[in-house]
Amino acid sequence: MNEVLFETKGVGKTYGSNTVLHDIDMQIHSGEVIGLIGENGAGKSTLMKMISGVDTPSMGEMFYMGKPYVATSIINANHQGIGMVFQEQSLVANLTISQNIYLGREKKYSKAGLVNWAKMNKDAKKALERVDLSVDPGKKVRDIDMATREMVEIAKVLDVVTEVADGHAIILLDEPTTVLSDDEIQQMYVQIQKMKEAGNGIVFISHHLDEILAITDTIYVFKDGEETAVFPTAEANLDVLYEKMVGRSTTGEFYVENKQTVHSDKIALEVEDLSLFGTFNHVSFKLHEGEVLGLAGLDGSGTEEVCACLVGQAAPTAGKIFVDGQEMKFTNSYQARRNGILSVPKDRRDEGMIGILSIEDNITISSWEHLKSNGLLSGKKIRSTAEKWIKEAAIKCTGPKARIAQLSGGNAQKVIFARALESNCKVLILNHPTRGVDVGAKQEIYRLVREMTEAGHAIIVIGDTLDECLGLASNVIIFRDGLISGSFDCPVSGKPSQQEVVHFMM
Amino acid sequence: AEETTEVAAAEAVAGFEAPEGVDPSEYHLAICIHSMDNEYWAQEAAGAKLAAEYYGVNCDVLTCDSDDNKQMQGIKDYIAQYGDKACFVVDPSSTANTVNIAETCDEAGVYVSILAHRAEGLYPADYPHFVASLMLDDMAIGKATATALFESIGGAGQVAELQGLLGDDSATNRHAAFEAALADYPDIEVVDSQTASWSQSDAMTLTENWIVNYPELKGIFSANDTMALGAIEALKNAGKNGEIKVSGCDGIEAALNAVKDGDLVITNANDGFCIAGYGASYAIQAALGVLDPETIDPAERLIFCKTTLVTADNADEIIGNFIETQNPGYDYSDLGYCVDAYQEAE
Amino acid sequence: MNNKRRGLLETLTVGQQFVARAEDNARMDKIRRYAPLILLVIMTAIGGISQKNFFSWANIVNIMFQMSIPLVISVGLSYVLLLGSIDLSIEGNMGFAGSLVAFLVINNSNSNNFGIFGIIVVILIGVAVGALVGFLHTKAKIASFIVTYAMGCIMTGAAILIYRGTPIQVKDPMFVTISQGRLFGIPYITLISFAVFIIGAIIMNYTAFGRAVFAIGDNEAAAASTGINITRTKIKVFALCGCTAAIAGVLQCMRLKLGQSDLGLNQMFPVVTAIVLGGGSVSGGKGGALQSFVGVLIYTELANWLTLMGVDTNVKKVIQGIIIIIAVTLTVEHNRKTVVK
Amino acid sequence: MKSKKFSLSDLSQYMVIISVVLVFLVFTVLNPSFVSAYSLQNLMVEISPLILLACGLSFIIFTGGIDLGAGAMVSATCVISGLYVSQFGNGIIPIMLVIGAVLGLLNGCIVAKLKIPSFIVTLCTQNLWAFIALTLCPNGSVAVDLSFRKEIGWMTSKLAGIPIIFFFALVSIAVLFIFQQYTSSGRAIFAVGANIRATRLAGIDTDKVQIMAFVVSGACSALAGALYAYKQKSAVPTIGDALTLSAIASIALGGTSMAGGRGSVLRTAIGVVTITAITSGLNMMGIDPLWKNIIIGVILIVAVYLNSDTKGRDIIVK
Numbered sequence A: 001m002n003e004v005l006f007e008t009k010g011v012g013k014t015y016g017s018n019t020v021l022h023d024i025d026m027q028i029h030s031g032e033v034i035g036l037i038g039e040n041g042a043g044k045s046t047l048m049k050m051i052s053g054v055d056t057p058s059m060g061e062m063f064y065m066g067k068p069y070v071a072t073s074i075i076n077a078n079h080q081g082i083g084m085v086f087q088e089q090s091l092v093a094n095l096t097i098s099q100n101i102y103l104g105r106e107k108k109y110s111k112a113g114l115v116n117w118a119k120m121n122k123d124a125k126k127a128l129e130r131v132d133l134s135v136d137p138g139k140k141v142r143d144i145d146m147a148t149r150e151m152v153e154i155a156k157v158l159d160v161v162t163e164v165a166d167g168h169a170i171i172l173l174d175e176p177t178t179v180l181s182d183d184e185i186q187q188m189y190v191q192i193q194k195m196k197e198a199g200n201g202i203v204f205i206s207h208h209l210d211e212i213l214a215i216t217d218t219i220y221v222f223k224d225g226e227e228t229a230v231f232p233t234a235e236a237n238l239d240v241l242y243e244k245m246v247g248r249s250t251t252g253e254f255y256v257e258n259k260q261t262v263h264s265d266k267i268a269l270e271v272e273d274l275s276l277f278g279t280f281n282h283v284s285f286k287l288h289e290g291e292v293l294g295l296a297g298l299d300g301s302g303t304e305e306v307c308a309c310l311v312g313q314a315a316p317t318a319g320k321i322f323v324d325g326q327e328m329k330f331t332n333s334y335q336a337r338r339n340g341i342l343s344v345p346k347d348r349r350d351e352g353m354i355g356i357l358s359i360e361d362n363i364t365i366s367s368w369e370h371l372k373s374n375g376l377l378s379g380k381k382i383r384s385t386a387e388k389w390i391k392e393a394a395i396k397c398t399g400p401k402a403r404i405a406q407l408s409g410g411n412a413q414k415v416i417f418a419r420a421l422e423s424n425c426k427v428l429i430l431n432h433p434t435r436g437v438d439v440g441a442k443q444e445i446y447r448l449v450r451e452m453t454e455a456g457h458a459i460i461v462i463g464d465t466l467d468e469c470l471g472l473a474s475n476v477i478i479f480r481d482g483l484i485s486g487s488f489d490c491p492v493s494g495k496p497s498q499q500e501v502v503h504f505m506m
Numbered sequence B: 001a002e003e004t005t006e007v008a009a010a011e012a013v014a015g016f017e018a019p020e021g022v023d024p025s026e027y028h029l030a031i032c033i034h035s036m037d038n039e040y041w042a043q044e045a046a047g048a049k050l051a052a053e054y055y056g057v058n059c060d061v062l063t064c065d066s067d068d069n070k071q072m073q074g075i076k077d078y079i080a081q082y083g084d085k086a087c088f089v090v091d092p093s094s095t096a097n098t099v100n101i102a103e104t105c106d107e108a109g110v111y112v113s114i115l116a117h118r119a120e121g122l123y124p125a126d127y128p129h130f131v132a133s134l135m136l137d138d139m140a141i142g143k144a145t146a147t148a149l150f151e152s153i154g155g156a157g158q159v160a161e162l163q164g165l166l167g168d169d170s171a172t173n174r175h176a177a178f179e180a181a182l183a184d185y186p187d188i189e190v191v192d193s194q195t196a197s198w199s200q201s202d203a204m205t206l207t208e209n210w211i212v213n214y215p216e217l218k219g220i221f222s223a224n225d226t227m228a229l230g231a232i233e234a235l236k237n238a239g240k241n242g243e244i245k246v247s248g249c250d251g252i253e254a255a256l257n258a259v260k261d262g263d264l265v266i267t268n269a270n271d272g273f274c275i276a277g278y279g280a281s282y283a284i285q286a287a288l289g290v291l292d293p294e295t296i297d298p299a300e301r302l303i304f305c306k307t308t309l310v311t312a313d314n315a316d317e318i319i320g321n322f323i324e325t326q327n328p329g330y331d332y333s334d335l336g337y338c339v340d341a342y343q344e345a346e
Numbered sequence C: 001m002n003n004k005r006r007g008l009l010e011t012l013t014v015g016q017q018f019v020a021r022a023e024d025n026a027r028m029d030k031i032r033r034y035a036p037l038i039l040l041v042i043m044t045a046i047g048g049i050s051q052k053n054f055f056s057w058a059n060i061v062n063i064m065f066q067m068s069i070p071l072v073i074s075v076g077l078s079y080v081l082l083l084g085s086i087d088l089s090i091e092g093n094m095g096f097a098g099s100l101v102a103f104l105v106i107n108n109s110n111s112n113n114f115g116i117f118g119i120i121v122v123i124l125i126g127v128a129v130g131a132l133v134g135f136l137h138t139k140a141k142i143a144s145f146i147v148t149y150a151m152g153c154i155m156t157g158a159a160i161l162i163y164r165g166t167p168i169q170v171k172d173p174m175f176v177t178i179s180q181g182r183l184f185g186i187p188y189i190t191l192i193s194f195a196v197f198i199i200g201a202i203i204m205n206y207t208a209f210g211r212a213v214f215a216i217g218d219n220e221a222a223a224a225s226t227g228i229n230i231t232r233t234k235i236k237v238f239a240l241c242g243c244t245a246a247i248a249g250v251l252q253c254m255r256l257k258l259g260q261s262d263l264g265l266n267q268m269f270p271v272v273t274a275i276v277l278g279g280g281s282v283s284g285g286k287g288g289a290l291q292s293f294v295g296v297l298i299y300t301e302l303a304n305w306l307t308l309m310g311v312d313t314n315v316k317k318v319i320q321g322i323i324i325i326i327a328v329t330l331t332v333e334h335n336r337k338t339v340v341k
Numbered sequence D: 001m002k003s004k005k006f007s008l009s010d011l012s013q014y015m016v017i018i019s020v021v022l023v024f025l026v027f028t029v030l031n032p033s034f035v036s037a038y039s040l041q042n043l044m045v046e047i048s049p050l051i052l053l054a055c056g057l058s059f060i061i062f063t064g065g066i067d068l069g070a071g072a073m074v075s076a077t078c079v080i081s082g083l084y085v086s087q088f089g090n091g092i093i094p095i096m097l098v099i100g101a102v103l104g105l106l107n108g109c110i111v112a113k114l115k116i117p118s119f120i121v122t123l124c125t126q127n128l129w130a131f132i133a134l135t136l137c138p139n140g141s142v143a144v145d146l147s148f149r150k151e152i153g154w155m156t157s158k159l160a161g162i163p164i165i166f167f168f169a170l171v172s173i174a175v176l177f178i179f180q181q182y183t184s185s186g187r188a189i190f191a192v193g194a195n196i197r198a199t200r201l202a203g204i205d206t207d208k209v210q211i212m213a214f215v216v217s218g219a220c221s222a223l224a225g226a227l228y229a230y231k232q233k234s235a236v237p238t239i240g241d242a243l244t245l246s247a248i249a250s251i252a253l254g255g256t257s258m259a260g261g262r263g264s265v266l267r268t269a270i271g272v273v274t275i276t277a278i279t280s281g282l283n284m285m286g287i288d289p290l291w292k293n294i295i296i297g298v299i300l301i302v303a304v305y306l307n308s309d310t311k312g313r314d315i316i317v318k
């Protein structure tokens, strides 16, 4: 094995009282590609953020080229030779490609304060050529497609780090392939190969295990903030990876499966041949009262857009939606809610939390109609409802008047979950309902889901993990590239294995 | 304000003798004008100050930015502060506001003179504390300036009109005067009439466009000097100043100079020293108990003040009196001096 | 997208459809981006057809002259709007700069004769005032709306203090020359404003600072993460806006030969409107120097045309309002995720 | 440590009260007649219409929007009230409420349905309101018939020493407070300002809520216009010119965030009292008008700085 470029020893991170990562030992060698896998929220991005200078570790230490390593900011890390391509894109859309690549580093190209864009473009062209991209660097980022943007980000990071540390740079790629097509992924492999051959160390995060197998040398598996396994890729295959990743075999206990109900025959929601142009086509299914329907599929397979159509967030281009047997066309989520459909959005920060409002407002906003006395909202009822949920869902807070923004992510998630349950909507769409929720609280949420179905609600789940989806669901529909590729019945006794389901997802 | 008062009190001994038991320095005159950034209003403030100095009373300036509501607020605040030791000379923000001003002052028992505007049906005689209404004869003045303009272009040809701010009653009156003057000149053709909202910049822009659009244009009637100066600047840029004739109104310094230079045919020196100084004198004399408004003939409380038309002939003299000395030397004890005519001569 | 094409596309796979949709969006974007130019052409055509004098050299010079001061204001204001902020102090700054410069050069009320130095001092004060605004806005975290409104009050007050009621008349021959002189038939003031515009455009397009402004307006969080000094950039932007407001005030004073606090009156909102017409956005990140130029030109042509048509001022304003709403409706992107406040 | 932080944030919360008390204290010390009955009655008359305007406008600001034409709407409605009050009598007040609501509806629909920023929409519609005002009153303020003045005098007359117009303000504050606190639309207005996307997804009809804010504001502006007509006893086409910014300044002084999502009409009302007291105090002290603009500007910056609770590190202020 080559020399060790970068090393973490006992690194961990706590947010408030919540430890999201601990005791991570990782070694990145020169010319090595490390694959990092684990469920959502396992702490992969958190580790990357600490290495790249976005965040500082709460414990442990890091070494780069044998010396203790501390990064105070992204720029600072860049100047030391460490760069990262973020999970969420961080390009500025209204600037050109070259301006993005050199944003904050224009000095090199300025004379008397004026930047020589031509020269910058020329260099940018070289930087882009390094990743085999022939796009015009003078183009604005908003005019190029997602895949090119991803490559531009890589080119940018490469340019930054190789400037100071060619041959021993560390490049962190957090889910770079999510938006790429197969061809593009192949190109990405070529790039990674090139970086590797130059002697750099690379960390590659992906939920696509085949990619991990194809490109990496060593695999680290994270689970609930812990490093559960490290092994050479040569010793791995898909099945091994699944096992290592899922770790704990799914128990009936965890998903409160003993309370899984057999749904009634009454159809709460029916979708017929629904299509949204460019996103999904010909989706049909029935949702019964008391049923939990899991929608499984990779990121971008269309599951989320189907749900968006169900709550009036997107307008389907074809197909019909029936609620209680009546055809409905929703133009906004208000109509959907008034007809008994509400969703718990996935993007908690932007679409879930109403940040500067109180917890009680956040819990009751979807059910104010029911909390009136004499035609006016009753402060008393609002407060008692909020208090009920704070107790029931064990929300850690100073009181119902506290702002939701002060809560930890998991607790905020519980607030939003409580909002949906309180809304009296017959059909609830839970989009990643347990994102950022700790293991104990997860089970609480699952229990609540069971109680709802027992009371006759119908629930659609897009699980935070496949495990969760299968554990909760009584039926699963699987999506691939915008089409339904398969479906399973998931009775308590005969849940399909994840491997079986994954087969239909990829 | 404190320092000037003491000086004023000392000087007052020479000019004005207050009645027994009345200390003028306990009295406060407020001159209410629209704003300080206009020369004519500044002149009014100066006139009122001169009069206050003469009588030995204190003087404050209240501005309202042409806002009815702000003006009322200012007056009420001043009353709240000085009670019946207050008196006012008000250039009202609008004609409609004059009723409120008269009513408010009358209720509070403080004396007031109102300048330049008077609502229809509002008579000093109906309010014991509304001492006098002093007006400018906008109609006569506007007609005179318009006529002078028409004469200067030979009584025939194209003219354009720059109107004041829509909604302002001086603007309305002067526009009416222009139309009235027009009736006597059938050969004058009005090619365009637009508002430049009293603004020099707007007037300049309008004039620039007119020069292009009406090559035959011979004259521009402007409802005030500021707009006339804007027109002159535009004409200067086109090398047509003096060639296209302009008339103004108000008598601000720059316009007087323009008359002297021949760029402006005529303007009217509205003489803020006169109207505001004598308006102040009426109010102060009433407040000090020297003058009992009730004993004056009601018709004589409705005054048109003296003003002067300014042409190249008398420009120098007016500049000397009004601008250079900032004091035309009026005798503010002779109330009759300011009267040009009475408003409703029967 | 027409139905026939839609039908054809229906047969594609989701991925292919996705690409087709992206292409359509890009096409619409392009049209939207060129909409202001199209508007300009239409405006010019309407002007030319309906008014015989519209294309006369004298009127063209008029339009150039009349767009000069708005153009200068737009240079600085464009930066402020790119940030998503607003500067309401422009009018006050203009009034102050005009009054002070009238006070400093040869005039009728004192014996000052600082000439060109007077102008420089005034512009430097404009920069300082702008920087102070930026400082209060960023450091005290007060919305730019309020800080600049208050600063506008202060500057108006300061302007009146300079001349204490009697506006100052400028007698400086330099001012007369600049306001009346022409080069190849083009007024000096126009040439000056074009020069200011070109400098502003160069700074916007050819310096790191200019790019940083775009980045902050588009995505402040992302910009901060690339290490841009947000505070310093914002202060610079307001300083620049103060600078152009001061220049505009000086030019206005040259134009009118008068120092008065209301030199800037009603000068700002038309320019905001013009910038929006040119494709700028009041919520930041969109626009640019050239767009502002086009916007100012459209606005000036529109105003010039309405004047030539002899339209009453108040009707003019209503017409302008309606045109703007239509123009913005056509150019604003309306997807369901758009957040409008 | 924790308790210390608490008291500090508490202080900034009550800053708005502290500052109004401070203003009164300072002016009273400088000038005892500031709290004379005559002066206080004046203050009550003065603040009443502005309270209506500013409190109504607050709702638009709670949604994160702005109405730059609020003052112009006051002008238009003041003109209509002043011109027609002699015809309709006191019935003009409910008529104005309806007209105001309709004008607000127009604004709201353009903002919510066409998705054009309120800044632009109201910048344009304000020309329309001004046009209405100036077309109806081309020659400036028109006084109500002298003979009719008595009949509308009740508005400014006093009941138990308190001007009746002030009761209007009090009742309006109460109604608006109930709307803000105890109706779902009212509460949703804050949610829209705080995070419109999340609110929409929570199943709130955000379009309706946005429109509602404009309607309420329109009705309040119109009522303010009517009150000004009663107070001035005339139709004043320019009355609103300076009011938009006064109202916004009052709202900011009350500590309401311009970004939306938080604030209260009560705070706005106190803000109005503060700003009016400051101008009155300066008037009474006979401050040289040359300095007045400067003093008000400085006070505004300082007061807004003290009253705003946007002092967090990561808050983006535009």
Ligand SMILES: Nc1ncnc2c1ncn2[C@@H]1O[C@H](COP(=O)(O)OP(=O)(O)OP(=O)(O)O)[C@@H](O)[C@H]1O
Residues within 6 Å of the ligand: A015, A020, A038, A039, A040, A041, A042, A043, A044, A045, A046, A047, A087, A408, A409, A410, A435, A436, A437
């Ligand atoms: N700023 C924060 N405050 C509180 N908790 C946080 C914060 N950032 C991340 N977390 C929590 O830390 C945990 C790990 O998050 P991380 O982003 O590292 O997961 P991940 O493994 O990258 O997941 P994914 O596959 O979804 O990207 C999550 O539970 C997350 O909610």
Ligand SMILES: Nc1ncnc2c1ncn2[C@@H]1O[C@H](COP(=O)(O)OP(=O)(O)OP(=O)(O)O)[C@@H](O)[C@H]1O
Residues within 6 Å of the ligand: A145, A146, A147, A179, A180, A181, A278, A279, A280, A299, A300, A301, A302, A303, A304, A305, A481, A482, C014, C015, C016, C018, C019
């Ligand atoms: N570059 C591409 N080329 C072809 N098809 C694409 C491309 N990117 C995305 N798609 C398709 O478009 C659809 C929607 O993609 P999108 O990225 O919007 O998914 P998403 O569900 O919104 O993702 P997220 O879960 O991150 O919100 C998917 O069916 C995907 O297959």
Ligand SMILES: [Mg+2]
Residues within 6 Å of the ligand: A044, A045, A046, A087, A174
């Ligand atoms: Mg991650």
Ligand SMILES: [Mg+2]
Residues within 6 Å of the ligand: A178, A179, A299, A300
């Ligand atoms: Mg995606």
